[in-house]
Amino acid sequence: MMNKSIAFLGGGQMAEALIGGLVASQAAHPETICATDPMAARRDLLKSRFGIRVGEKNGTAVREADLIVLAVKPQAMPAVLSDVGPALSGKLIVSIAAGVTVAWIRERVAQPRAIVRAMPNTPALVREGVTALAYQPDLSADDVRAVRSLFEAVGSVVAVEERLMDAVTGLSGSGPAYVFVAIEALADGGVKMGLPRATAQLLAAQTVLGAARMVLERGEHPARLKDQVASPGGTTIAGLHQLEVGGMRGCVMAAVEAATKRSQELGR
């Protein structure tokens, strides 16, 4: 159980995924979590779904919490920090905003205890997220523990240098959306070939989940696992040929590159 109270400034999609995963994991008691949002509908949803405390005023939420998660869009960060910058003095700050650097935040906050940049992803909601953390070497052991336990409660955690955070954003931050498109496309293919939609969607999603678990649990190169599926002269190699004709690998690599560049732009 986490021993810090947490305030999420911004109660949108990513805050909801993190809060949902945290509450489901029982790593934090709902009463130790607070979220702010300008929209009453968002506040009501978060309160009724997860039993957390909600509010409209960032300043009040910051004063009552030890660990502050900046979970607004990058474009809203200047307004939020000019509002609560002084109140953040002495607090442990975690920013999940794409592109926004620690140096940029530090310029706008009076004497924070520490600023950690994090890039989680929405599968945190089902505790299958992955979060990259960039923190300074002088972060205290207690604060490292607090930040890691927040994100470990909702999935895996990797530490990276801050200069790599935009690439992380382009891959795993945005990545669930690419995979959702892939699942939808697999299901569409099944429907085109006559499968009922629900059956096609189950087959598609479980296939992605199973393949991902094989990569993670067996630690084998994906190319080797792919070769094991493709029988000589069989069905799979016929399908793989079509993916190569369509430029799937180049397309996926270009998606990660485009999203990384967009993250870099958001930080300027």
Ligand SMILES: NC(=O)C1=CN([C@@H]2O[C@H](COP(=O)(O)OP(=O)(O)OC[C@H]3O[C@@H](n4cnc5c(N)ncnc54)[C@H](OP(=O)(O)O)[C@@H]3O)[C@@H](O)[C@H]2O)C=CC1
């Ligand atoms: N979605 C994702 O998969 C991921 C998102 N992120 C990052 O998380 C952050 C939030 O993204 P996401 O959840 O998708 O965005 P959302 O727009 O869903 O959530 C942001 C929320 O913050 C609210 N908000 C705006 N201004 C303020 C304010 N001054 N004080 C408090 N709340 C405010 C918004 O309200 P309103 O809409 O009324 O303006 C909105 O509900 C971004 O910085 C993004 O880069 C990181 C990893 C993954």
Ligand SMILES: O=C(O)[C@@H]1CCC=N1
């Ligand atoms: O699309 C975005 O900008 C955010 C950051 C990573 C995922 N969603």
